[in-house]
Amino acid sequence: MDIKKGIIDGDRIALAKLITMAEDGKKEAMDIIKELYHRTGNAYLIGITGPPGVGKSTLTAKLARAYSGLGKKIGIIACDPTSPYTGGAILGDRIRMQELFTDPNIFIRSMGSRGHLGGLSRGTRVAVRIMDIFGMDYIFIETVGVGQSEVEIADTADTTIMVLAPGLGDDIQAMKAGIMEIGDIFVVNKADREGAEKTAREIDTMLDFNEKSTWRPKVIMTVAQDNKGINDVLHAIEEHMKYIKDSGIFASKRKEHIKEEILELATQNIMSEIMTGLSKEELLGIVDKVAKREIDPYSASIDIIKPIKGGIQK
Amino acid sequence: MDRPIRVLVAKPGLDGHDRGAKVIARAFRDAGMEVIYTGLRQTPEQIVEAAIQEDVDVVALSILSGAHNTLLPKVVQLLKEKGAGDKLVVGGGVIPPDDIPYLKSQGIAEIFTPGTPTSESIEFIKSHVRVEA
Ligand code: B12
Ligand SMILES: Nc1nc2c(ncn2[C@@H]2O[C@H](COP(=O)(O)OP(=O)(O)OP(=O)(O)O)[C@@H](O)[C@H]2O)c(=O)[nH]1
Ligand SMILES: [Mg+2]
Numbered sequence: 001m002d003i004k005k006g007i008i009d010g011d012r013i014a015l016a017k018l019i020t021m022a023e024d025g026k027k028e029a030m031d032i033i034k035e036l037y038h039r040t041g042n043a044y045l046i047g048i049t050g051p052p053g054v055g056k057s058t059l060t061a062k063l064a065r066a067y068s069g070l071g072k073k074i075g076i077i078a079c080d081p082t083s084p085y086t087g088g089a090i091l092g093d094r095i096r097m098q099e100l101f102t103d104p105n106i107f108i109r110s111m112g113s114r115g116h117l118g119g120l121s122r123g124t125r126v127a128v129r130i131m132d133i134f135g136m137d138y139i140f141i142e143t144v145g146v147g148q149s150e151v152e153i154a155d156t157a158d159t160t161i162m163v164l165a166p167g168l169g170d171d172i173q174a175m176k177a178g179i180m181e182i183g184d185i186f187v188v189n190k191a192d193r194e195g196a197e198k199t200a201r202e203i204d205t206m207l208d209f210n211e212k213s214t215w216r217p218k219v220i221m222t223v224a225q226d227n228k229g230i231n232d233v234l235h236a237i238e239e240h241m242k243y244i245k246d247s248g249i250f251a252s253k254r255k256e257h258i259k260e261e262i263l264e265l266a267t268q269n270i271m272s273e274i275m276t277g278l279s280k281e282e283l284l285g286i287v288d289k290v291a292k293r294e295i296d297p298y299s300a301s302i303d304i305i306k307p308i309k310g311g312i313q314k
Numbered sequence: 315m316d317r318p319i320r321v322l323v324a325k326p327g328l329d330g331h332d333r334g335a336k337v338i339a340r341a342f343r344d345a346g347m348e349v350i351y352t353g354l355r356q357t358p359e360q361i362v363e364a365a366i367q368e369d370v371d372v373v374a375l376s377i378l379s380g381a382h383n384t385l386l387p388k389v390v391q392l393l394k395e396k397g398a399g400d401k402l403v404v405g406g407g408v409i410p411p412d413d414i415p416y417l418k419s420q421g422i423a424e425i426f427t428p429g430t431p432t433s434e435s436i437e438f439i440k441s442h443v444r445v446e447a
Contacts, residue, residue, distance in 0.1 A: 013397055016369035024317045087318055088343035094364060095353035101360040108367055112318070112348045 004032045007134055012107060015134050019109055022130060023123030033126065036133045041254075043075070043132040043139045044241060047157030049119065049182070052145040054165040055189035057096035058224040059233070060140050064097075066234050067138055068105040075107050075131035075139040076100075079121045082112035089113070093142055107131065118152035119143040125156060125261055154182035155260045158250065159240045161185045161233070164203065166195035180206060183217055185236045191221035191229065215243055273308045318348045319443050321372040324361045325354050326389060329379035334407055334428075338376060341432035347439075358388040366398050371443045374435075375422075378407040387420035394421075402442050404435065 003021075006014025021029035046063075048056045057078065064074045078093035089112035100106045111121035120143060131139050143153050154160050162183030186207070188200045200219050207217055218236045222229030244250040286304065289295045323339045325332060332354055339349045350368050352361070365373050373393070375386055386405050393399050405417065406426035414425050423442060426435045 013366055016367055020320075020369045082318075082348075083343065086344050087346040089318075089348045090339055090343045091348060091350045094350060098353060098356070098360065101352075101356075101363045108364075110348075110350050110368060114318075 003028075004035065007032070007036065007130075010135065015107060015130065016109070018130050019123070019127045022126040023111065023114075023121075033129060033133070037129070040129050040132040043128075043136045044159075045128060045157045046138060046140050046237060047143065047153035047160040048140055048163060049143040049153050049160060050145065050163035050187075051165075051168060054163045054168070055222075055224045056142050056145070056163050057093040059161075059163060059187065059189055059222065059230075060093075060142050061097040061100055062224055062227050062230045063233060063237075064100055064106055064138075064140060065103070066230055068100075068103055071105070072137040073105050073135060075128075075134070075136040076109070076142070077121075077124055077127050077131070077139065078108065078110045078142040079113060079119070079124060079144045080110065081144050082114045082121075084115065087114075107134075107136070113144055119145075120152050120156065125264075128156065151179065151182050155257055158244065158253065159184045159237055161187055161237075163187045163189055164199060165190040166193045166199045168199065184215065184240050185233065186217055186219045187229075187233060188219065188221045189224050192223045192226070196221055214247070215240070270305070270308065274304055277307045278304055318346055319372065319439065320348045320350065320368060320370040321374050321439070322350045322352065322361070322365050322368060322370040323374045323376065324352050324356050324364065325376050326356055326358060326361060326385040327377065327379050327381045328355055329377055329381070330354060331378040331407070332376075334378065335376035338374065338406065338432060338435070341436065342374070342439075345436045345440075358385060358392050361389055362392040362396055362398070365393065365401060366396060370401060372402045372404065372439055374439075375403065375405045376407050377405060377409070380408075382407070382409050383413055383416065386417055386422050390421035402439065404439065406430075406435065 001014065003014045003018050007018060018029055018032060022033060048060050050056055060076060064076055067074050080089055080091045080093060082089040091110035091112060093110055094108060097108055100108060109127060111123055111127065114122040116122040124141060128139055128141065141153060141157060160182050164186065165188065186203050188196050190196065200221055203219050220229055220232045220236060222233060244253065286300050290297050290300055321342050323335055325335050339351045342349045350370060352364055361373065373389065375389060377385060382405065390403050393401055403422050404424050405422050409425055409427055417425055424438050
């Protein structure tokens, strides 16, 4: 099948296949994306993050459905952790998105993190570009669930929504450093449960100490499973979009994200170049020498990159 | 580069028995596969759309309701209609041995009934899906 033509013609099978090939790092995929890269930049990227189980997938589903109702085309990328021991993963975010499966405006892709740290999957960024080329108006990216330092989503999305739930009191305290800064919008989901208002107030108070920009994040209460508060979140997204676009932050933010992307790709390229130029035996040999203290790891690390100093042949 | 086999584990029809599907999902994960689990009560249309969007190599259907003779062939037929007939379709659950030949004639590659060790279905999938490097 002609994948490139399929992508241009809006064929969903081509879209699905191109994402697979790109996720697997196939050269044919990268060639197609390079040729069509000029078509990217039109989709608005929304990050959905927060601790495990707070309702990220449920909220994403409701927001996507609301946008679909407005005639928008939506891509969803849902990331879940890959087991570092087996390389396997259970990707379960779709359970909460069943109602969207047959919506012709919506395309959902689940991704295992495949060893990538930072809260997204190895192929998330490239999948975003592909969906953008395909013509999605909005792309939602659900992270694997933040712990302490996974702030990569803020380097990818235009608007980042931090989802929390009542009863996470201590967690919220612990998350203060780093994590709280990445939310452009805060959602307290499961507002049908006791303590939601208290949680919302705590977040509000914390945000008062956090005046890093002129944008004051909104705190919105939702009951995602009952579709309550969804329109408020949608309005907050649109408001934040308008704010960053009017203030010029949008353009500078996107440049910053492109910079991050280039550097990440460069790092990957260098790593893969090192690994192709170095057999397992050679590497083990070097490790042995260091273990015997014949050489030191600092010099060894310089030695193994020597062959690529002349530049990477692509 | 070695990539994991991607499998959709789905439960077609009005069938609330999900223990087997969950056991299978975990076993496939532990065998190094990426398992997309979609939950209970899926229509064949929903299953096929999910299989296409996720670009899975395998569609694994778990069914204990007795409606296997209609629902499983329907999934295969829809996959073909939508241009996704290249996927391996396997089934499992409470399915009488007498029905298995019919299901196989309809394009379900293999059926795994209660008591079959999960290692058998894993072996079957690994030997029937070729994930090229
Ligand atoms: C536990 C159970 C329930 C539980 C389910 C709990 C749950 N969340 O799963 C409850 C009590 C809710 C229940 C309810 C009903 N049940 Co019931 N239930 C069972 C029972 C006793 C065991 C099923 C089970 O969990 N086994 C353990 C799991 C791990 O095994 P498994 O599902 O078979 O899966 C294994 C293999 O089959 C295979 N496998 C399964 N799927 C797949 C998929 C793939 C791709 C592969 C490779 C392998 C594979 O691998 C698994 C691991 O080895 C069976 C009888 C039986 N012995 O099977 C009846 C049985 C399935 N139930 C039956 C019935 C009729 C019902 C009810 C309609 C009863 C009623 N009148 O209300 C309701 C319907 C519920 C609904 N909404 O659909 C009938 C079905 C008859 C039929 N098919 O013709 C059975 C067979 C009992 C009987 N002999 O009559 N049930
Ligand atoms: N009470 C209540 N439960 C909810 C609400 N929204 C979602 N849930 C439930 O919370 C559980 C987790 O929801 P998900 O949407 O899967 O949460 P998640 O954050 O995506 O979870 P992970 O991806 O596993 O981190 C499910 O059982 C939902 O049905 C809500 O507003 N109120
Ligand atoms: Mg989720």
